[in-house]
Amino acid sequence: MATTTIANISGQNYIGNKLSVTGKITYKTYNPELQEENSIPFYEASDNEINEAVSLASKAFDSYKTFSGKKKAEFLNKIADEILNLGDALVTTYCSETGLPEGRAVGERTRTIFQLRSFAELVSSGSWVEASIDTGNPDRTPMPKPDLRRMNIPLGPIVVFGASNFPLAYSTAGGDTAAALAAGCPVIVKSHPMHAGTGELVASAIIKAAKETGMPDGVFSNLNSSGIEVGQKLAEHAQIKAIGFTGSIKGGRALFDIASRRKTPIPVFAEMGSINPVIVLPDALKTRGEELAKTYANSITLGTGQFCTNPGLILGIESDALDNFINHLSDEIVKINPTCMLHPQIKKAYHLNKEKILSEKQVSIKTTYKQDIANENYASQTLATVSGEDFIQNANLHEEVFGPFSLIVKCKDKGELEKAISSLDGQLTGTILGNNLEISEYNYLLSLLNNKVGRIIFNGVPTGVEVCPSMVHGGPYPSSTDSRFSAVGTSSIKRWVRPFSYQNWPNELLPDELKNENSLGILRLVNNKLTDQPI
């Protein structure tokens, strides 16, 4: 693997279609497997470059917002093609900047391609605009009824902040970007500094696709930055209309605060932290404790625990079966070889946050991987236990430890388990491990859990987020800043649009989606009936 020199990467920003360097600050990415810096310096975007990117995006919006679904689909599909055309260079660069294995890079690329093509299909078929038509009635009394026609239209230029843990699927051309471009919004990506090379390669694929499919210059820009200033300036810019972010609660909240304090506040969709509670019910523990322990040892350590759906909290009711489960889980988890984290900073944060929890006097370490690990970027997986009462009273124990760590809460009875669930912050997911017969005894607990999460899983693991219309990835704060939207799946396009209504508008001047003839053949609510027929 060529890791210290990365082919075809300039270290520059894409300001619309142009590579650009006007700033002086540089930084490098890091190879955590080799424990050394990669060679290419990346140039942080300057204030001029930021303003130029936003100005181009605003101009691009004038035409891009009017493009047909088919034309946007062509662009999205071409991005997918061009990402594939990057070939091995993308995989090699990805691995050199993340410490993640090649299989993960390839898998994440497949997911990214799938997302782009899913959105292409969505906007090509067109019904996603939720067109609604109420025809007028000039004879109604006491007032004539106007003709009203509604559809979703794009918000305007969007800023996307890439995720450290998903350099492809939730970064440069990831879910947020694909959804925003599909909606008709130009996108400016604030590249994640830990994988700036991967970001630039993907950006080059987007720019190539934009040129090949006749998109306006500025429909996409990619800005480098190692600190917070570039992101802050973008979030404050009057012409930016919304923000997508995947990352820490601290980072997401900072952006939310900036966006909320603006003269004209803008929506921020930040997908942030979650400890993803897993509730193990007594019968399941008795009959399947060993099997569940194996499954969970794998889920906790998957991707070195660096998933937002990592199960960081396991709750059960005290019993021999629970103790057996914990013992088996401990045995299984230390059988797994530790793996590399994304970056020394992330490893450091893992260690610090874990130690913070372990230093609480009520918490006991159950097991931790103790063998010497030659590479200090490798994370040793750890399990700890605490009583239900102590967990409920100590909010510090409710904080996410990003990495292969899980805290097991031993509640004395069902009532305490319910209180523990009630005490939780908002979560992306909640999981119930139970047998079909026993679950009906836990209706109230399920009702409490339901208030806290965006997705509820039965006898499975929270890791592994399927990309499909029925997925919800998001949930009550702080798992996301707006639980009314999902960050994964085609429904995530709704974050970047607003409804817009035409009253008594001449048919020939309406967008195709709302014309009488319905030449696009989309589903529309016409006088409260869903139909794909013309009027």
Added chain:
Amino acid sequence: MATTTIANISGQNYIGNKLSVTGKITYKTYNPELQEENSIPFYEASDNEINEAVSLASKAFDSYKTFSGKKKAEFLNKIADEILNLGDALVTTYCSETGLPEGRAVGERTRTIFQLRSFAELVSSGSWVEASIDTGNPDRTPMPKPDLRRMNIPLGPIVVFGASNFPLAYSTAGGDTAAALAAGCPVIVKSHPMHAGTGELVASAIIKAAKETGMPDGVFSNLNSSGIEVGQKLAEHAQIKAIGFTGSIKGGRALFDIASRRKTPIPVFAEMGSINPVIVLPDALKTRGEELAKTYANSITLGTGQFCTNPGLILGIESDALDNFINHLSDEIVKINPTCMLHPQIKKAYHLNKEKILSEKQVSIKTTYKQDIANENYASQTLATVSGEDFIQNANLHEEVFGPFSLIVKCKDKGELEKAISSLDGQLTGTILGNNLEISEYNYLLSLLNNKVGRIIFNGVPTGVEVCPSMVHGGPYPSSTDSRFSAVGTSSIKRWVRPFSYQNWPNELLPDELKNENSLGILRLVNNKLTDQPI
């Protein structure tokens, strides 16, 4: 009209089903027609009452969120019945607290009833939950595909702030309350102090309906308050999950700021100010100037200009036809007899805000109703003019004057008209008065206007907001705090729900909306195809 004593009004708060007074602060409503206070003292909700209302709402949510659409529809329809059962007392009280005529009271009651019944129908038929099902595939490689099922679920207890200018349709049992109750959210109304008696009567109808249809105590509360403290405490309360507001930019922004600064921020849907630009194109002025002048004289003065869609800004290109239009509009508008404003405070604000604009040296008064008006709560309608250049440069001229006032902007050419549109803040509506042939010359102007508004009207007036699925009442900030939602029409239910996903959940434990058998017969997206069939 009995105005100084209002029948069946206690002045107390409804804390769930109970009338309650524990506070000491009282205030009275005011009859602006008679220029005197009404007799009944209203008791502001105390901190204890606020906390009790929220606590009851939280408990009520546990069961209310699980109620079927049919059961919620029964409640909503019964509220409508009970509001009608209030009979003349409601109309009399409404008029005595607003200065609005009886016809308006009856019309607004009709609208309120229609809204309640529309939401009843929506949740009774059930497809509004946007159910989506992706069936699993255990044989998929490399990973089995999980079964995922998504639907909209309610956010939790909501606070609704009533509007001064819609004591029925956007207050106690108005659009926000109806939508939230339909969604499955308990509602706490912060009663508008100017029509507290009307509010209490409507609240009594809601409580009666709640008892008659077996709703949990706390599904609805009504809190009195003359100041900002009660609203502030409600907005800060950890168990409140969202806010609906109709009113001024200052009030809406204050709530938005409180909600955004919370440890756990919550969504605020505030429908605030708008000057509703009306663009008059040259050909229309030539052929229909007189007719348009008459229409607009009525629209500007309708309801004493106290509508959020009141046309406060008229823009055209300098020409003799524009001058003629302005002259006709001036002649017509002073033919209309002034009418009463809602409250002396609102009249005072109208006067102050109008004088603020008129005092700008570039602004000329075109006409103002000058006859002596015996009642100082009556508003004299006023028209003023300003050049396009001056309008563009002076942001003070872009502010709303709530009342029968309109500023006419005379642009020197199309380019200046485009710049004037670009300089505007977000608006609820934009209107084009033009002939079909000329409008194609204004594509760029339409594109600019489209970026600024939520609804665009052709050859009509912005006043008169139809309640139907295709209506959008909302728009870019500051016309609303979140342009992604409408405040009017059944789609407004989306403000109070979030998507929720079940993964591999046993069929018998799923809500009816997501069960295989689809016993509700609702439309669902099943493996990406919309169908009302079982699986």
